[in-house]
Every structure is written in structure tokens, then in C-alpha cells.
Amino acid sequence: MHCYSKKTILLLALLLGGQSAVAGVLPDxxxxxxxxxxxxxxxxxxxxxxxxxxxxxxxxxxxxxxxVDSVSSASIDVVTTASPYSEERKQHSLGMDxxxxxxxxxxxxxxxxxxxxDATTYxxxxxxxxxxxxTTLSLSYAYGDDIVGxxxxxxxxxxxxxxxxxxGLTQILTRNLITSLxxxxxxxxxxxxxxxxxxxxxxxxxxxxxxFEPELYPGTRTTNAIGLRAxxxxxWRAALQTEYRFFDDTWDIRSHTAAISYTxxxxxxxxxxxxxxxxxxxxxxxxxxxxxxxxxxxxxxDKELSPLTSQTxxxxxxxxxxxxxxSFLDRGSVTLAVDxxxxxxxxxxxIRGSExxxxxxxxxxxxxxxxxxxxxWY
Amino acid sequence: MRQAWRMDMNTSKFSRMLLAMAVLASLSACxxxxxxxxxxERDRLADPIMFLDGDPVSTAYxxxxxxxxxxxxxxxxxxxxxxxxx
Numbered sequence: 001m002h003c004y005s006k007k008t009i010l011l012l013a014l015l016l017g018g019q020s021a022v023a024g025v026l027p028d029x030x031x032x033x034x035x036x037x038x039x040x041x042x043x044x045x046x047x048x049x050x051x052x053x054x055x056x057x058x059x060x061x062x063x064x065x066x067x068v069d070s071v072s073s074a075s076i077d078v079v080t081t082a083s084p085y086s087e088e089r090k091q092h093s094l095g096m097d098x099x100x101x102x103x104x105x106x107x108x109x110x111x112x113x114x115x116x117x118d119a120t121t122y123x124x125x126x127x128x129x130x131x132x133x134x135t136t137l138s139l140s141y142a143y144g145d146d147i148v149g150x151x152x153x154x155x156x157x158x159x160x161x162x163x164x165x166x167x168g169l170t171q172i173l174t175r176n177l178i179t180s181l182x183x184x185x186x187x188x189x190x191x192x193x194x195x196x197x198x199x200x201x202x203x204x205x206x207x208x209x210x211x212f213e214p215e216l217y218p219g220t221r222t223t224n225a226i227g228l229r230a231x232x233x234x235x236w237r238a239a240l241q242t243e244y245r246f247f248d249d250t251w252d253i254r255s256h257t258a259a260i261s262y263t264x265x266x267x268x269x270x271x272x273x274x275x276x277x278x279x280x281x282x283x284x285x286x287x288x289x290x291x292x293x294x295x296x297x298x299x300x301x302d303k304e305l306s307p308l309t310s311q312t313x314x315x316x317x318x319x320x321x322x323x324x325x326x327s328f329l330d331r332g333s334v335t336l337a338v339d340x341x342x343x344x345x346x347x348x349x350x351i352r353g354s355e356x357x358x359x360x361x362x363x364x365x366x367x368x369x370x371x372x373x374x375x376x377w378y
Numbered sequence: 379m380r381q382a383w384r385m386d387m388n389t390s391k392f393s394r395m396l397l398a399m400a401v402l403a404s405l406s407a408c409x410x411x412x413x414x415x416x417x418x419e420r421d422r423l424a425d426p427i428m429f430l431d432g433d434p435v436s437t438a439y440x441x442x443x444x445x446x447x448x449x450x451x452x453x454x455x456x457x458x459x460x461x462x463x464x
Contacts, residue, residue: 225454239428243454246453253450304449341447
């Protein structure tokens with residue numbers, strides 16, 4: 001089980017069911033072939049993602065997605081407490097949009113399977129155009145059900161359930177400015193920690209001065225996020241986008257995320273640069289080094305729950321071809337995108353050295369994210 | 379105790395937001411608000427460079443990466459667009 005699946009099945013279900021939530025207009029028919037690759041911190045994850053969307057009649061649009069993560073992990077968590085591993089996650093999604101007047105209803109289903117983790121999510125949404133199509137209001141709900149296993153224990157089986165509530169408002173403010181406001185609440189209940197991960201605690205009986213014991217997370221989590229985006233059309237045919245998100249949860253993680261991007265078309269090319277900044281506090285039960293075994297009721301050492309600051313720079317270039325169409329195709333494009341991600345952990349130490357416990361250097365992560373995708377409209 | 383209080387707050391906040399949205403939706407049905415950006419003035423918003431989520435596969439993937447590397451999730455707008463000008 002790798003950390004991607006549990007957190008993101010819901011997102012994909014909502015994207016597939018909800019990305020078409022442009023009420024009053026069904027999404028364009030298109031097919032995308034994406035190759036993705038994440039490499040950093042001893043982890044390599046790559047694979048394809050294929051999306052096909054097609055209208056049937058004037059009121060219904062279907063969408064399907066097939067996505068694979070091939071994982072090879074020797075991350076700092078793995079090399080310090082376990083053994084490197086490889087695995088594969090396959091995910092299938094189906095969605096449908098039904099348009100009636102200015103209202104679009106969406107249904108979505110996503111299934112993700114890996115050797116020790118199964119996740120299923122169902123989603124439903126509705127969007128309504130208002131005020132002469134200047135405003136779009138959308139509501140969404142999703143229910144997720146996960147089964148967590150252990151590769152070394154066939155009898156180990158735990159369950160999680162997850163519910164998602166979303167409200168979105170997209171608003172045209174001027175002929176050059178469009179904005180969107182999104183609020184999402186997600187509740188989790190069940191076995192929320194990673195069954196393989198450990199926390200460390202001071203132990204003077206060992207030569208290195210510390211030992212490990214299994215993580216133990218609370219059985220519930222509720223998160224709230226509110227995000228605002230604004231995209232502005234510049235006079236020389238370019239676009240500037242700003243984004244901000246505030247996040248807060250019952251584990252005491254609170255974060256601010258901001259981003260700015262610039263999109264510039266030139267002939268058949270479209271270039272984009274983006275800078276993203278994220279800063280968060282840590283979970284109340286997170287500690288890099290506990291004072292003793294079973295020191296607190298709940299305990300975790302997942303570095304993503306540590307206080308941290310991340311910065312990302314993105315560069316992408318897209319090239320459009322088949323402008324005049326070919327056969328049944330209207331047009332196509334190929335896009336190359338690279339994200340450079342740097343994370344500073346403020347309370348997660350690199351324990352691969354031999355320093356005394358608690359004095360090790362704070363860990364830093366550098367990763368690159370590569371995407372190459374072809375898109376065809378028809 | 380604190381978690382229970384926060385969950386109550388969350389439920390309450392969400393209910394209030396739903397109510398506000400319902401009021402807004404009902405207003406749209408009976409109001410005579412004139413669109414201040416006319417349909418023929420939306421050519422710039424219809425330009426593909428103005429789409430909030432022009433590439434859904436790529437958007438889903440990169441949000442997936444950030445959710446895996448950070449402790450936060452949601453609020454980034456799975457639903458995009460909305461200008462009704464495609």
C-alpha cells in the first residue's frame with residue numbers, strides 16, 4: 001500500500017464526475033493519453049493515464065479513465081524502518097453527465113486495486129447556471145469505502161469509510177475575469193494509519209538510542225478546505241491566474257497554499273509557468289521522536305503530517321496540431337510539463353546518519369514530476 | 379471533545395453554506411438580474427487559455443501528487459469553468 005491511493009481516489013471520482021460541471025454545456029468529446037513520472041526521495045512512480053469522453057445524443061456525456069501507478073520505493077521511511085518494495089496500483093473510473101436546461105447532473109464511480117489496498121468511491125453532483133450564465137453553482141457528494149490489508153499478513157483486514165461534501169461557485173466578474181470559490185468537507189472513519197509505518201522513541205537500552213513501534217492514528221478525521229481562484233485575461237492575449245487555499249482539520253493540521261501562474265500562447269504553442277507555495281502545521285499526534293514507548297494515546301511519524309513548507313515551480317509547453325482536422329478528429333495537442341518540488345520538513349529528521357537521537361539534520365525532499373500527454377478532440 | 383466540537387462546527391458551517399446556496403439558487407429563478415457581461419462580450423473568456431481546468435487528466439494527476447506529499451486536501455476546485463461560453 002502506498003500513500004497515494006487512500007487520499008486521492010475521491011478526488012479523481014469528483015474530477016471525472018464534476019469536471020464537467022459547466023452547467024448548460026456538456027464537456028467536449030476528447031481523449032487524452034498521459035504518461036506520468038514522479039521521481040524523488042528514493043521513490044519512482046510512473047505509468048499511463050487514459051481518459052475518453054464522448055457524448056451520446058445532446059444530453060448525455062460519458063467519461064472513462066484508466067490509470068496506473070507503478071511504484072518502486074526506497075524512501076527515507078522505507079530504508080530506515082523496512083525494506084524497499086515495488087508494487088502496482090490500477091484504477092478504473094466511469095462517469096456520466098446529464099444535461100437538462102441549465103442543470104447538469106453527474107454520477108461517478110472509481111475503483112482502485114493494489115495488492116493490499118482496495119478502494120471504491122461513488123459520487124454524485126449537480127450544477128446550475130444562473131444570472132445569464134454568469135454564475136455556476138455546484139454541489140457534490142461522494143462516498144468512499146476502502147479495505148486495508150497487509151502483504152505479510154493475509155488475515156489482516158481493516159475498513160475505512162469516507163464522505164465528501166463539496167460546494168462550488170464559479171463567477172464571471174468582468175469580460176476579462178473569471179473566479180471560482182470552492183468549499184469541501186471530507187470526513188474519514190476507520191483505520192487511517194499506514195499498517196507498515198512506525199514511530200521512533202528514545203530507548204537507552206539500544207546502541208543507537210532509540211527504537212520503533214507501530215503508528216496509531218485516531219479513528220476519525222474531518223477536514224475543511226476553502227479555495228479561491230481568479231483568472232484574468234491580459235491585453236496581449238495571455239492569462240494570469242492566482243490561487244489561494246485555506247485548510248484546517250481535526251488533527252490540528254492547518255495550512256495555507258498560494259499559487260500564481262502565467263499562460264502565454266505563441267503561434268501554435270502555449271507556454272505556462274507557475275509557482276506554488278504551501279505551508280502547514282503538524283498533526284497533534286505527530287512527533288519525530290517520542291520520549292518513551294506508548295508515550296501518547298495516538299502517535300504518528302508520517303512526514304506528510306509534520307509541519308512543512310513546500311515550493312513548486314512548473315513549466316509546461318503545449319503544441320497544437322491538426323488545426324484543420326483530420327478524419328474524425330477536430331484537433332490535437334501534445335503537452336510536456338515538468339514540476340520541480342522542494343519540501344522542507346520542520347520536524348522530521350534524517351536518521352540515516354549516526355548523530356545522537358534528536359540532533360540529526362532536518363529532512364529535505366527534492367522531486368521532479370514529469371508529464372507528457374497527447375489530447376485529441378473530435 | 380475538541381474533535382466533537384469541531385465536527386459540530388463543520389456540520390453547522392456546511393448547513394449554513396447549503397442554505398445560502400439554496401437561497402441564491404431560488405433567487406436566480408425569480409430575479410430579473412441583467413447579466414452585466416453580455417454573451418457577445420465573452421469572447422475572451424471563451425479562449426482556451428482562460429479555462430480554469432483545461433486539461434482534466436493532468437489536473438487530477440498533479441493534485442494527486444500534492445495530496446500525497448502534503449497533509450492538506452480538497453478546496454482546489456474539481457469543478458471548473460462555468461462561463462457558459464464554449
